[in-house]
Amino acid sequence: MRAHLTRANLTEAHLTYANFTHAHLAGAHLIRARFSDANLTHADLRHANLSRANLSDANLSRANLTHADLSEANLSGANLNEADLSGADLSDATHDEHTRIDSVIVSPETRGTWW
Structure with a gap:
């Protein structure tokens, strides 16, 4: 089953280890949400606000x-x-040597890339 949480407000939610594979989170407010070790494979996060989120x-x-x-x-x-x-x-997103970015798609409008 796929979660349908388009435009949901999950600000500061604790979602560590959650499985959001193929989830619909377009336009969701995920400010300061904790997604460490979560599975967001194929998730639709278009226009989502993940500012200051923990996606480690x-x-x-x-x-x-x-x-x-x-x-x-x-x-x-x-x-x-x-x-x-x-x-x-x-902008100002943190990463380390373990952050994987193979075949990432970017555009001229993408801001704050480090690669």
Whole structure:
């Protein structure tokens, strides 16, 4: 079953280890949410506000993050392989040597990239 949480307000939610595979979270408010070790594979996070969210060690592979706000998010150890970050804001987002970014999709509007 796929979660349908479009435009949901999950600000400061504790979602560590949650499984949001193929979840619909477009436009959701996820400010300061804790998604460490969560599975967000193939999640629809278009226009979601993930500012200051903890996404450490989260799996965001193939997630749709177009125009998402990831400013000041913790992406340490996160898997962003094949994620679509077109137009996303990664300003001041943190990452480390374990953050995976193979085949990430970006556009000229993507802000704050470090690669």
